[in-house]
Amino acid sequence: xxxxxxxxxxxxxxxxxxxxxxxxxxxxxxxxxxxxxxxxxxxxxxxxxxxxxxxxxxxxxxxxxxxxxxxxxxxxxxxxxxxxxxxxxxxxxxxxxxxxxxxxxxxxxxxxxxxxxxxxxxxxxxxxxxxxxxxxxxxxxxxxxxxxxxxxxxxxxxxxxxxxxxxxxxxxxxxxxxxxxxxxxxxxxxxxxxxxxxxxxxxxxxxxxx
Amino acid sequence: xxxxxxxxxxxxxxxxxxxxxxxxxxxxxxxxxxxxxxxxxxxxxxxxxxxxxxxxxxxxxxxxxxxxxxxxxxxxxxxxxxxxxxxxxxxxxxxxxxxxxxxxxxxxxxxxxxxxxxxxxxxxxxxxxxxxxxxxxxxxxxxxxxxxxxxxxxxxxxxxxxxxxxxxxxxxxxxxxxxxxxxxxxxxxxxxxxxxxxxxxxxxxxxxxxxxxxxxxxxxxxxxxxxxxxxxxxxxxxxxxxxxxxxxxxxxxxxxxxxxxxxxxxxxxxxxxxxxxxxxxxxxxxxxxxxxxxxxxxxxxxxx
Ligand code: SF4
Numbered sequence: 350x351x352x353x354x355x356x357x358x359x360x361x362x363x364x365x366x367x368x369x370x371x372x373x374x375x376x377x378x379x380x381x382x383x384x385x386x387x388x389x390x391x392x393x394x395x396x397x398x399x400x401x402x403x404x405x406x407x408x409x410x411x412x413x414x415x416x417x418x419x420x421x422x423x424x425x426x427x428x429x430x431x432x433x434x435x436x437x438x439x440x441x442x443x444x445x446x447x448x449x450x451x452x453x454x455x456x457x458x459x460x461x462x463x464x465x466x467x468x469x470x471x472x473x474x475x476x477x478x479x480x481x482x483x484x485x486x487x488x489x490x491x492x493x494x495x496x497x498x499x500x501x502x503x504x505x506x507x508x509x510x511x512x513x514x515x516x517x518x519x520x521x522x523x524x525x526x527x528x529x530x531x532x533x534x535x536x537x538x539x540x541x542x543x544x545x546x547x548x549x550x551x552x553x554x555x556x557x558x559x
Numbered sequence: 560x561x562x563x564x565x566x567x568x569x570x571x572x573x574x575x576x577x578x579x580x581x582x583x584x585x586x587x588x589x590x591x592x593x594x595x596x597x598x599x600x601x602x603x604x605x606x607x608x609x610x611x612x613x614x615x616x617x618x619x620x621x622x623x624x625x626x627x628x629x630x631x632x633x634x635x636x637x638x639x640x641x642x643x644x645x646x647x648x649x650x651x652x653x654x655x656x657x658x659x660x661x662x663x664x665x666x667x668x669x670x671x672x673x674x675x676x677x678x679x680x681x682x683x684x685x686x687x688x689x690x691x692x693x694x695x696x697x698x699x700x701x702x703x704x705x706x707x708x709x710x711x712x713x714x715x716x717x718x719x720x721x722x723x724x725x726x727x728x729x730x731x732x733x734x735x736x737x738x739x740x741x742x743x744x745x746x747x748x749x750x751x752x753x754x755x756x757x758x759x760x761x762x763x764x765x766x767x768x769x770x771x772x773x774x775x776x777x778x779x780x781x782x783x784x785x786x787x788x789x790x791x792x793x794x795x796x797x798x799x800x801x802x803x804x805x806x807x808x809x810x811x812x813x814x815x816x817x818x819x820x821x822x823x824x825x826x827x828x829x830x831x832x833x834x835x836x837x838x839x840x841x842x843x844x845x846x847x848x849x850x851x852x853x854x855x856x857x858x859x860x861x862x863x
Contacts, residue, residue, distance in 0.1 A: 384611045391604040415594035417585070420601055425767035428616070428774030431608070455775040456613040 377517045389514040390420040395430035400437015402464035402497040414500045427453040438466035438479045459490040488521030577786025578602040609779030618679045625675020626780045632667030633784035636791045644722040644803035657716040679772040687768020691759040697840030698746035704848035705743035722803035732800035738851035754825035
């Protein structure tokens with residue numbers, strides 16, 4: 350069974366990076382704190398197996414790594430999910446589906462990107478058909494690097510995300526709302542006319558910023 | 560005033576019991592699969608989280624009324640099942656109702672579900688509802704037959720009178736009428752969406768089936784009603800077969816032992832296909848039920 354002491358060796362660097370700074374933690378009322386606390390204990394995951402990194406998400410849910418002890422369970426549809434995992438490289442076709450799924454999720458929602466391919470293209474950096482940085486198209490809350498990341502790393506990422514949720518930090522979805530023009534422009538650049546219709550985010554449409 | 564406080568207390572008790580029982584179920588399930596599993600409070604967290612999520616879906620008014628109908632069905636069912644016997648508390652409106660009314664109320668849930676899902680138009684949801692209604696055909700008949708046997712045995716439809724008749728262990732329904740208990744138990748697991756008969760909401764085949772379009776608050780409502788409904792049915796079975804309960808601790812103990820029994824059955828058997836489930840219901844519990852009716856009617860001395 351996976352067992353973790355505080356941290357060991359190089360993990361400590363990572364842990365120190367993940368500690369939120371003083372300025373970042375936001376003051377919350379009692380009810381907000383309670384709600385954030387419950388939120389961080391209950392994450393429904395939409396595991397989008399886009400690339401080879403998806404293979405490491407399966408052991409996460411089963412007996413050996415048992416993500417359910419952190420309150421992390423799989424969601425059946427985007428509508429019920431809190432966290433979208435983008436696991437690996439995204440082909441242009443897949444990107445459309447990912448954006449569509451992301452916009453269908455109910456807020457608050459978070460994105461975890463898995464593997465080097467989502468960070469800088471990884472070994473697909475010169476592919477004609479994949480995008481290199483996922484966070485240009487949808488807001489990513491946590492990157493888990495590695496090719497492919499072990500389930501332990503993924504759990505580390507989840508725990509870091511839970512820490513952020515607990516502190517009431519603004520999730521990536523705020524960023525998406527605030528910078529929707531930038532995201533849509535980037536999406537349009539690679540997808541052209543194939544960009545998903547805006548009715549999945551009617552607030553965007555209502556703002557008249559198409 | 561008493562009625563209002565009492566009703567609120569019943570709803571509160573059934574909700575708390577609901578999430579604790581289901582939390583236990585998840586943890587127990589995890590231990591059987593040799594993992595740690597979530598805390599016992601997990602269902603409360605999930606439920607509350609959904610209540611505080613946004614809800615941006617619009618599928619017409621019926622999509623919103625459907626969960627409300629289901630929820631109202633759950634509330635009324637809870638209020639018409641007496642939780643305790645020989646007590647002023649936790650009675651709700653049970654003195655105005657009887658078993659036949661409860662049977663009617665049990666159908667409100669699936670009905671509201673079908674209405675809501677139908678208006679969403681999602682094919683997976685419709686598929687789930689079709690499966691659900693097919694399975695309902697299988698499980699309702701033996702379930703009602705079992706309840707009819709209990710009514711026949713005690714010659715009354717009043718849950719209070721049935722409870723009062725079971726004054727000692729030797730007179731518990733499970734001892735005096737074990738066939739009816741067996742007939743009811745399996746459809747009961749089915750109506751709780753327990754494992755061998757959970758084909759309706761299969762997460763990877765039909766993407767949670769009837770719930771596929773629900774996210775956010777409406778899903779929270781659905782989760783709440785499911786927990787409360789399970790508790791109402793458990794308490795009903797405790798009233799009918801385990802002699803009711805005189806105080807809340809006894810009630811929890813009895814309901815929990817029954818829950819444990821159904822849990823263990825769910826845990827060992829894999830999921831049946833829809834037609835397999837219907838086949839099974841029409842053969843085993845229904846056959847047993849017909850046998851039981853013949854015995855009860857033709858050999859009245861047997862059940863006395
Ligand atoms: S990072 Fe490596 S494992 Fe992950 S999708 Fe890219 S090539 Fe595959």
